Amino acid sequence: MKRKEFLKTCGFGLVGLPFAASLLQSCGGIHYAAANENNGVITIAKSQFIINPQKPEKLREFVMVQSSRYKFPLCIYRTDSENYVTSLMRCTHRGCELNVGGGIYSCPCHGSEFTNDGTVMTGPADENLQTFTTNTDAEHITIYLS
Numbered sequence: 001m002k003r004k005e006f007l008k009t010c011g012f013g014l015v016g017l018p019f020a021a022s023l024l025q026s027c028g029g030i031h032y033a034a035a036n037e038n039n040g041v042i043t044i045a046k047s048q049f050i051i052n053p054q055k056p057e058k059l060r061e062f063v064m065v066q067s068s069r070y071k072f073p074l075c076i077y078r079t080d081s082e083n084y085v086t087s088l089m090r091c092t093h094r095g096c097e098l099n100v101g102g103g104i105y106s107c108p109c110h111g112s113e114f115t116n117d118g119t120v121m122t123g124p125a126d127e128n129l130q131t132f133t134t135n136t137d138a139e140h141i142t143i144y145l146s
């Protein structure tokens, strides 16, 4: 490889590195919460939303849980400081598993999009996501599957 080509390649790599790092930092990864499931009721600790115990004020937007009742995961979305909406990650169009990020759910199959409370924003899906009653107390979030 010639010196000019080498510098060009390394230059693009160095320019792209900070962007990739900020992207990874902003998404923070998908966190599957430790959950208890008993007779159709799932309970998780609110502390599952804390990203770093050293900085407990910084919270995840959402966490995922897996239920024995569904093939698809459930997403518990923190819509504000005290409210959470739990949605099944199954597209209501033809049943593909949804992606979550950027404040919405999006379907990789045909492009439907849903708000973080499960409401259809963009078709072809024309039904909202299946959501579940979700209550909280000081320390826990409780999801009722039926």
Ligand code: FES
Pocket (backbone or CB within 6 Å): 091, 092, 093, 094, 095, 096, 107, 108, 109, 110, 111, 112, 123, 124, 125
């Ligand atoms: S299955 Fe999701 S848009 Fe078609």
